[in-house]
Amino acid sequence: MAGQVKELMAYVFGIDIGSAFSKGIVMCDQRILGSFVVPSGGNYRLTADKVKKGLLSKAGLSSKDIVYAVATGYGAKSVTFADDKITDISCHSKGISYLFPSVRTVVDVGGLFSKAFRIDERGNTLSFLLSGKCAGGCARILQVIAKVLQVKVEDMGALSLQSQKRIDFNTGCAVFAETEAISRIAEGVAKEDLLAGIHRALAAQINSLAERIGIEKDYALVGGGPRDIGLVKAVEGIVGFDIIVPPEPHLTGALGAAVIAGEKV
Numbered sequence: 001m002a003g004q005v006k007e008l009m010a011y012v013f014g015i016d017i018g019s020a021f022s023k024g025i026v027m028c029d030q031r032i033l034g035s036f037v038v039p040s041g042g043n044y045r046l047t048a049d050k051v052k053k054g055l056l057s058k059a060g061l062s063s064k065d066i067v068y069a070v071a072t073g074y075g076a077k078s079v080t081f082a083d084d085k086i087t088d089i090s091c092h093s094k095g096i097s098y099l100f101p102s103v104r105t106v107v108d109v110g111g112l113f114s115k116a117f118r119i120d121e122r123g124n125t126l127s128f129l130l131s132g133k134c135a136g137g138c139a140r141i142l143q144v145i146a147k148v149l150q151v152k153v154e155d156m157g158a159l160s161l162q163s164q165k166r167i168d169f170n171t172g173c174a175v176f177a178e179t180e181a182i183s184r185i186a187e188g189v190a191k192e193d194l195l196a197g198i199h200r201a202l203a204a205q206i207n208s209l210a211e212r213i214g215i216e217k218d219y220a221l222v223g224g225g226p227r228d229i230g231l232v233k234a235v236e237g238i239v240g241f242d243i244i245v246p247p248e249p250h251l252t253g254a255l256g257a258a259v260i261a262g263e264k265v
Helices: 002-008 044-059 088-099 140-149 153-160 174-186 191-213 229-239 249-264
Strands: 011-017 021-028 031-039 066-072 105-109 114-119 125-130 219-222
Touching: 011 044, 011 088, 011 249, 021 044, 021 249, 031 044, 031 249, 066 088, 066 249, 088 105, 088 114, 088 125, 088 219, 088 249, 105 191, 114 191, 125 191, 140 153, 140 174, 140 191, 153 191, 153 229, 174 191, 191 229, 219 229, 219 249
Parallel strands: 011 066, 105 219
Antiparallel strands: 011 021, 021 031, 105 114, 114 125
């Protein structure tokens, strides 16, 4: 009987191969059964296979149980077992709508780009804008400054909230920001004040991108960037209202890919 029930279930994968991390979601009948995250490394095909194996292990499934898989992200072409490949913007739109149906404006703060987009009540993308290629407009600048200050990326947010005197950066360019940070450290400026400044600088670029697309509530941040609470608070300080951030914002693309896979089934 258990085997017959299993055959009736529509298990699907959503795979997001990002520039830094690769994520996967397994769903059944639009219910999340598990997730898996690994560093992307240099071989996206091998990484995709790792994500697949991790998801199968977590859900107690075999490859033959998966009826449909959708891939997205920077390395989506390397997911050889995917039945379809969908843009990351479409997947983030579906993912955030699955979690928060009221959201209409979204900014994905990724490792290579930031993207702002507007969505409808069904999670369909209406319009979008991409940031420039400069690392100063995406989450990469946080990694650059973390290295300069010799702090862990995951500790940056909480540390920045301890700032008593934020240092404002004179540039939005990651290269110049790195140089400026080194100079300020030599002057004896506190790390938390520098972090508060870099969060403010990135938040200003995020807000500019969102304003160009047109901010309509509810407004959400997704991707790896909003895992940094300091960045989220900096964006909220600029817009003047609370922003929605999923519990695991870096998984939204993979979630949306799984939702789309389920819809196709």
